[in-house]
Amino acid sequence: MDTRQKAYFGDVHEGMTIPSATYGPMDRYSYIPIAIILRDTNPLHLDRVYARERGLPDVVQQGPLNETYLYRFLTDWLHRPWDLRKTKIRFAANVFPEDLLTCHGTITRKYRENGEPRVDCQIWQENQKGEKILLGEATFTLPERG
Amino acid sequence: MIMTPDRKTLIGRTFPAVKYVISEDDIRDYLPVAGEEHLAFLSDEGARAAGYERRVIPPSFAPHIAVLGMLRSFDWEKDFFLDYKTGTAMFGEQELEYLRPLYVGETLTIQGTVVDVYEKQGKRLFDVAKVSVTVTDGEGAVAVRGALSYILFK
Numbered sequence: 001m002d003t004r005q006k007a008y009f010g011d012v013h014e015g016m017t018i019p020s021a022t023y024g025p026m027d028r029y030s031y032i033p034i035a036i037i038l039r040d041t042n043p044l045h046l047d048r049v050y051a052r053e054r055g056l057p058d059v060v061q062q063g064p065l066n067e068t069y070l071y072r073f074l075t076d077w078l079h080r081p082w083d084l085r086k087t088k089i090r091f092a093a094n095v096f097p098e099d100l101l102t103c104h105g106t107i108t109r110k111y112r113e114n115g116e117p118r119v120d121c122q123i124w125q126e127n128q129k130g131e132k133i134l135l136g137e138a139t140f141t142l143p144e145r146g
Numbered sequence: 147m148i149m150t151p152d153r154k155t156l157i158g159r160t161f162p163a164v165k166y167v168i169s170e171d172d173i174r175d176y177l178p179v180a181g182e183e184h185l186a187f188l189s190d191e192g193a194r195a196a197g198y199e200r201r202v203i204p205p206s207f208a209p210h211i212a213v214l215g216m217l218r219s220f221d222w223e224k225d226f227f228l229d230y231k232t233g234t235a236m237f238g239e240q241e242l243e244y245l246r247p248l249y250v251g252e253t254l255t256i257q258g259t260v261v262d263v264y265e266k267q268g269k270r271l272f273d274v275a276k277v278s279v280t281v282t283d284g285e286g287a288v289a290v291r292g293a294l295s296y297i298l299f300k
Contacts, residue, residue, distance in 0.1 A: 001183070023181070033175040038214045042230075063237045064210045068180045071206035080196055081184055082247040084205045091237040136239075 002076035009110070009117040009142040018077065018105035018121060023069040026061055028097040034062045061095035070125045070134050073103030079143050085118065089136035093127075100128040105138070116141050150300050151227045153263045153273045161219040161277075163257040166211060168203055173250050180206055201250045208248060208290055209240060212279050215256025216294060226275060228298050238274055238295035246289050254289065255282045261293065271300045 004019040031045045043050040044060050051059045067089060075081040095101065102125070109120040118141055125134040177187055182204040185192030193201045222230040248254070262276040274295050281290035 030179040033179050034210075037172050037175060037210060038217060040214075040217055064213050065179070067209045067240070068182075068206040071204070071209075072180070072182065075205050076184075080198075081186060081205055082198070082202060082244065084244060086241075086243045087209075088239065088241040089209075090239045 004077050006077065006079055007142060008145045009119070010145055012107050012110060012119060012142065014107055014110060016107045018074075018107065018123075020102055020104045021073045021076070022100055022102040023072070024100035025098045026095055026101070028059060030065065031059060031062060034065050038062065038064065056094070056096075058096045061097070061099075063091055066091070066095050066101070066125065066133055069101045070103050070123060070136075073105065073125075074123065074138055074140060078140055083141045084138065085141060086139040087136060088138070089123075089134050092132045092135055095127065095133055101125050101133065102127075108137075117144060150273075153227055153275060153298065156225065156227075156260045156275065157263055158260065159225065160259040161216070161225065161257065163255050164215050164219045165253060165255055166215055166218075167253045168207075168211070168248060168250055170250065173203055173207070176207055176210070177204070180204065182206065198247055199249075202247045203250055205244060208242060208244065208281075211248070211254065211256065211281060212240070212242060212290070212292065212294060215254075215281070216258050216277065216279065219256065219258060226296070226298055234299045236297040238276075238297045240292065240294050242279075242290055242292035244290055245287075248289060253284055256280070257282075258294070273298045273300065 035045055045062050048059050075084055105121045105123040107121045111118050120139050123136050123138050126132050186196040186198055186202050187204055190200045222228045228235055258277040258279045261278045265273055276293055276295040278293045280288050283289045
């Protein structure tokens with residue numbers, strides 16, 4: 001259950017920080033259903049021996065599952081999950097089992113588009129070592145008090 | 147040294163459209179893994195209480211749909227000149243716009259077109275292939291649109 005206080009359009013301003021959220025530890029058993037859903041049989045995500053032969057410390061979490069937590073950071077905080085309008089996300093580093101992922105955001109712009117309140121923000125995700133995993137931008141709508 | 151064919155020749159290539167049903171099975175598997183708990187993801191009643199017409203999927207599942215659509219529509223070897231057993235492909239950037247909520251049970255059509263390919267030098271030389279993606283619904287209306295870029299090492 002996300003306990004972060006929700007915001008209204010009138011409350012937010014440029015430069016404001018969105019309350020951060022930490023997820024994890026990441027669980028290697030999650031990679032099996034994700035592999036099935038994606039129909040992605042790449043052993044990099046499932047076979048530790050194969051990953052180590054490629055010089056990696058462990059299996060690599062699927063990229064879309066990394067994104068899941070950056071999305072949740074926004075959609076759990078928004079009033080309604082589909083208040084999310086746009087995302088632009090760059091993949092910077094791999095996630096491994098047991099990692100903790102902390103997501104951050106800063107509001108960069110507040111405006112209206114076709115009458116709808118819109119907020120742009122910079123978002124990023126880092127692991128427990130402070131390494132950037134995902135970097136990007138998002139746009140969402142917030143309700144007005146009424 | 148094995149020469150990779152010029153991937154710039156891929157620009158303009160449109161992959162076959164892929165149909166994907168947002169199945170109950172996939173969502174049942176996904177929700178606990180993702181920790182997605184909003185009532186709108188669990189039942190029609192929960193969704194209506196949140197103002198949706200019926201049960202929706204989490205927005206976090208949308209990138210999975212774009213990615214699985216592309217994985218089913220292109221062939222690494224034929225379409226990207228990449229030997230998937232020995233080569234390395236990674237995600238670069240993903241840009242998605244959501245024009246409406248997505249619903250459990252609906253059938254979507256996913257289609258990608260290679261819109262750009264360019265070479266970059268990092269620790270290794272690689273190509274970036276940018277693929278525009280549209281996700282259309284049963285009525286042919288676009289529900290999600292955007293682009294995925296893939297990093298393909300040489």
